[in-house]
Amino acid sequence: MAWNKKDLLGLEYLTAEEINLILDTAESFKEVSSREIKKVPALRGKTAVNLFYEPSTRTRVSFEVAAKRLSADVINIATETSSVRKGETLIDTGRNIQALKADIIIMRHNCSGAANMLARALDISVVNAGDGWHEHPTQALLDIFTLKEKLGKIEGLNITIVGDIAHSRVARSNIWGLTKLGAKVTVCAPEILLPLEIEKTGVKCASNIDEALKNADAVNVLRMQFERDLGAAFPEQLEYYKKYGITEERLAKAKKNIIVMHPGPINRGIEMSSEVADGANSVILEQVTNGIAVRMAVLFLVSQAKEIKA
Amino acid sequence: MSILIKNGRVIDPANKIDDILDILIEGNKIAQVAKNIKIAAKNVIDAQNKIIAPGIIDMHVHLREPGREDNETVATATAAAASGGVTTVLAMPNTNPAMDTAQNVELLKGIIKQSAKINVLICGTITKNRFGQELSDFGALKKSGVIALSDDGASVDNDVLMLEALEKAQSLNLLTICHAEDKVLAAKGVMNLGFNSTRLGLRGISNASEFERVARDITLAGKTKAALHIAHVSCRQSVLAIAQAKQQGWRVTCETAPHYFALSDDNLLGYDTNMKMNPPLRSKIDVAAIKQGLKDGVIDVIASDHAPHTEHEKDIEFERAQFGVIGLETELAVSITELIASGLLSWKRVIELLSLNPARVLGLDKGSLSVGKIADLIVISPEDQWRVEKNKIISKSKNCAFLGKNLVGRVDYTICDGKIVYQK
Numbered sequence: 118m119a120w121n122k123k124d125l126l127g128l129e130y131l132t133a134e135e136i137n138l139i140l141d142t143a144e145s146f147k148e149v150s151s152r153e154i155k156k157v158p159a160l161r162g163k164t165a166v167n168l169f170y171e172p173s174t175r176t177r178v179s180f181e182v183a184a185k186r187l188s189a190d191v192i193n194i195a196t197e198t199s200s201v202r203k204g205e206t207l208i209d210t211g212r213n214i215q216a217l218k219a220d221i222i223i224m225r226h227n228c229s230g231a232a233n234m235l236a237r238a239l240d241i242s243v244v245n246a247g248d249g250w251h252e253h254p255t256q257a258l259l260d261i262f263t264l265k266e267k268l269g270k271i272e273g274l275n276i277t278i279v280g281d282i283a284h285s286r287v288a289r290s291n292i293w294g295l296t297k298l299g300a301k302v303t304v305c306a307p308e309i310l311l312p313l314e315i316e317k318t319g320v321k322c323a324s325n326i327d328e329a330l331k332n333a334d335a336v337n338v339l340r341m342q343f344e345r346d347l348g349a350a351f352p353e354q355l356e357y358y359k360k361y362g363i364t365e366e367r368l369a370k371a372k373k374n375i376i377v378m379h380p381g382p383i384n385r386g387i388e389m390s391s392e393v394a395d396g397a398n399s400v401i402l403e404q405v406t407n408g409i410a411v412r413m414a415v416l417f418l419v420s421q422a423k424e425i426k427a
Numbered sequence: 428m429s430i431l432i433k434n435g436r437v438i439d440p441a442n443k444i445d446d447i448l449d450i451l452i453e454g455n456k457i458a459q460v461a462k463n464i465k466i467a468a469k470n471v472i473d474a475q476n477k478i479i480a481p482g483i484i485d486m487h488v489h490l491r492e493p494g495r496e497d498n499e500t501v502a503t504a505t506a507a508a509a510s511g512g513v514t515t516v517l518a519m520p521n522t523n524p525a526m527d528t529a530q531n532v533e534l535l536k537g538i539i540k541q542s543a544k545i546n547v548l549i550c551g552t553i554t555k556n557r558f559g560q561e562l563s564d565f566g567a568l569k570k571s572g573v574i575a576l577s578d579d580g581a582s583v584d585n586d587v588l589m590l591e592a593l594e595k596a597q598s599l600n601l602l603t604i605c606h607a608e609d610k611v612l613a614a615k616g617v618m619n620l621g622f623n624s625t626r627l628g629l630r631g632i633s634n635a636s637e638f639e640r641v642a643r644d645i646t647l648a649g650k651t652k653a654a655l656h657i658a659h660v661s662c663r664q665s666v667l668a669i670a671q672a673k674q675q676g677w678r679v680t681c682e683t684a685p686h687y688f689a690l691s692d693d694n695l696l697g698y699d700t701n702m703k704m705n706p707p708l709r710s711k712i713d714v715a716a717i718k719q720g721l722k723d724g725v726i727d728v729i730a731s732d733h734a735p736h737t738e739h740e741k742d743i744e745f746e747r748a749q750f751g752v753i754g755l756e757t758e759l760a761v762s763i764t765e766l767i768a769s770g771l772l773s774w775k776r777v778i779e780l781l782s783l784n785p786a787r788v789l790g791l792d793k794g795s796l797s798v799g800k801i802a803d804l805i806v807i808s809p810e811d812q813w814r815v816e817k818n819k820i821i822s823k824s825k826n827c828a829f830l831g832k833n834l835v836g837r838v839d840y841t842i843c844d845g846k847i848v849y850q851k
Binding site: 314 | 627
């Protein structure tokens with residue numbers, strides 16, 4: 118099949134075939150990073166702009182590395198020092214970047230739907246690097262890529278996602294992607310951190326972590342975002358760790374080869390113990406490595422898209 | 428000056444008329460309603476295959492003047508209204524300055540006198556500056572011509588103050604209009620709380636934030652025997668609470684807006700900020716309940732909640748965009764399309780909802796086509812199809828939830844105070 122979308126906004130908007138196309142493309146790009154000269158000319162002469170309205174190191178650097186390994190020129194716009202500070206609207210900023218003849222905007226934004234809005238307003242490609250609580254498609258794609266690499270398939274797997282589901286774009290993208298590919302997904306969180314009617318996406322809800330881990334082939338542990346002001350209903354850190362933290366004792370009761378994932382940055386001693394983070398079941402650093410291949414695939418595909426803007 | 432409208436289907440629920448008739452207007456009054464009027468008139472309108480109805484009375488309109496003339500003015504809003512078949516509007520008081528003193532009302536009256544193309548009536552505030560702290564001087568407001576009170580855009584949170592407001596309004600025979608919203612329960616939401624807010628990753632506004640406040644205000648209305656009108660009802664529990672209040676015989680009426688029966692929160696899936704309003708577009712279950720309420724009489728009035736905003740207030744990130752949509756130019760056609768063309772309601776019922784009932788709620792001598800009344804009426808092509816296009820919108824702001832939609836039913840003439848104020 119051919120890719121025909123100029124943008125990547127979320128996994129909700131993709132078919133299983135499109136997700137598999139990204140994963141297959143990523144697989145062929147993964148080898149590039151192990152070469153002595155880590156570069157292919159796929160995007161030579163193209164310009165990718167990193168437009169980040171929220172602090173991010175991991176995702177921004179990963180996209181930058183991915184774009185550079187495809188030979189694209191990369192420009193980083195830090196919104197704290199740009200005209201955004203002077204009150205420029207998102208659409209105006211986007212139109213200016215388009216007028217500079219950039220080809221792809223990679224955007225991180227704290228408002229849900231910001232990437233959808235920008236993509237609608239522009240002819241050039243928009244890749245969502247995380248928008249509010251909505252989606253973080255490349256994170257879910259690299260999670261799924263890593264799972265597939267480790268377990269050979271996605272269909273029929275039992276995947277548990279634990280943490281603040283309500284406020285997590287990583288959770289939403291993973292749920293859409295995994296369910297489309299046929300995995301059985303369980304989300305586990307205190308009631309207050311489960312968004313309304315989430316089971317309509319096809320996931321099961323669990324409030325007990327040991328139950329949720331019992332048959333899991335993998336557990337994806339979300340970052341608890343204590344830096345955000347989420348009000349008094351948010352559980353206290355130590356309390357959360359006691360009830361939901363992934364520890365060696367808990368893993369001992371789960372499947373022996375259960376895969377432990379985390380999108381980073383980890384709060385050690387809140388979401389998981391250091392022993393688990395650094396332990397044999399953890400694939401956290403492999404996720405980071407795979408992120409490059411997945412983002413190379415996404416940048417390559419959107420830049421090849423033949424889609425004509427409606 | 429005389430106008431003779433010939434051979435139209437006259438729908439006048441107040442007089443139980445639905446017949447092919449002529450209407451003669453002399454001066455600013457309806458002079459005759461009969462078959463085959465054989466009087467030479469200066470202006471003859473052929474209304475064959477058209478509907479003649481009393482003009483729309485839209486009791487929920489934000490004119491934005493004074494204060495936000497960049498959004499809308501009395502001149503632009505009333506021109507837009509005329510094109511939509513609206514002959515009377517009730518101006519909401521959340522202007523700058525707010526309509527909380529006789530002096531401010533006089534200021535607006537001056538603007539209306541100078542630039543309004545249709546009838547503009549004024550709603551005063553319940554509290555000073557709409558801050559919910561201290562009651563406005565209702566007596567002075569009434570004396571200056573205010574016909575109702577509302578803090579629209581805000582609810583009076585303090586129960587005791589609201590009780591006092593209803594008692595005072597009752598003693599002055601003023602209608603109180605309630606914007607039913609508990610801000611604490613609304614929890615900084617930007618859309619309806621439900622599966623769609625989960626999908627979109629946006630903060631949700633629960634039905635409870637509306638219906639709990641509806642329930643409180645109804646209770647206070649029952650206690651005080653004051654006349655209470657609930658604005659922009661959007662959810663099923665509110666409809667139920669109002670039905671119960673009516674059964675008690677309390678003086679409670681309510682309105683909904685066209686977007687609450689024509690659209691649901693499914694329309695937000697593309698983050699279109701023209702689908703962002705307060706209260707929010709609700710679930711399909713609520714939409715069905717609103718339609719049922721319109722049918723069985725629990726909902727008395729359709730009003731637009733016309734809320735103009737400039738493009739730079741709307742064409743931004745969803746959660747940062749202003750709440751509200753314009754509606755004066757589309758309310759009739761959306762009502763025809765969604766309620767009549769679908770077979771849900773009769774023409775008579777829709778005209779009641781748009782004209783006769785708001786006249787009754789507001790205590791106006793309007794909403795009928797009786798001989799001797801001021802001639803506020805419209806001529807409609809009931810089957811004319813048209814598309815809502817941004818560049819054809821008359822209102823100064825273009826934040827319309829129905830952009831690109833195909834609608835049925837169009838206004839050919841709007842006659843207000845005996846004068847043609849709009850002609851297609």
